[in-house]
Amino acid sequence: MDEKEEDVQIEPVEPVSKEDYNPELDADTKSNTKYLIIIIAIVIGIFAISLGGLKFFDGSPTGGLVVNVDQQHIDNKDGKLDPKEGYIYNGFSYVKVDGLWWAERKTQDRIIKIPLHFAPKDLEDIPVIGKLSPEFDIGDKVYVAIDPKIEDKFYTLGISELSFNMAKGVNRDPVGACIEENEACTDYEIISCENSGGKPVVELALGKQNIVELKGTCMKITGKDMGFVKAVDRALLKWYGMMS
Incomplete structure (x- = not known):
């Protein structure tokens, strides 16, 4: 059934500054527990304020990016782009603009633009194993448990990418948490895949294998170096229903 174009609201693309969302972090960048949890809180705040009609940034770069991304999606759907610039995967359009891949996904009455470092063809070698229980989808909050x-x-980059997309595209509020006791975690819940208590949890871990593991109410994302970011993007596209 054809849908009327006026019934669909296309979400604006929030400008992504180098300070807030950098495709390649500086080599001297260091993360710590409080900083990582603050990242989760900041991306929620930015998203909430954008919904309220306020902006942190100048409007001029926003318009240019919107036009560029939107036009690229139009050209992509018309088959005018080189595969390095954009392609269609499982019926969804992906285009590369300013070093990031942008996907379009319709949800209810909106078309959401999703920023990722990797597109599906880059992620086909990342295994997703297991299955989530229905309880994972209950409630607004999901605990993002860090080490x-x-x-x-x-x-740090993977956490930023995950939290931004969770708040924007999956309509779930990421809540910072730790997987074990630590002096920096005194104000945060201690939770993990092994100790979820039936609560929805996304646990983030570093490891040699890039993999997404689903079990009960927990999604565990593991990877090494940029492979960790790939695993995050693979988990997001699985969550969005854009990859199997």
Whole structure:
């Protein structure tokens, strides 16, 4: 059934500054537990304020980016782009603009623009194993559980990418948490896939294998270096229903 175009609201693309969302973090960047949890809180705040009609940034770059991304999606659907610039995957359009891949996904009455570092063809080698229970989808909040001992720029980047997309595209509020006791975690819940208590949890871990593991109410994302960011993007596209 054809849908009327006026019934669909296309969400604006929030401008992504180098300070807030950088495709390649500086080599000297260090993360710590409080900083990582603050990232989760900041992306929620930015998203909430944008919904309220306020802007942190100048409007001029926003308009240019919107036009560029929108036009690229039009050209992509018309088959005018080189595969390195854009392609259709499982019926969804992906285009590369300013170093990021932008996907379009319709949800209810909106078309959401999703920023990712990797598109589906880059992620086909990342396994997703297991299955989530229906309880994972209950409620507005999802605990994003980090390892307080980790200081790693790719870990920081993956957390930023995950939290931004959770708040924007999956309509779930990411809540910062730690997987174990730590002096920086005194104000945060201690929770993990092994100790979820039936609550929805996304646990983030560094490891040699890039993999997404689903079990009960927990999604565990593991990877190494930029492979960790790839695993995050693979999990997001699975969550969005854009990859199997």
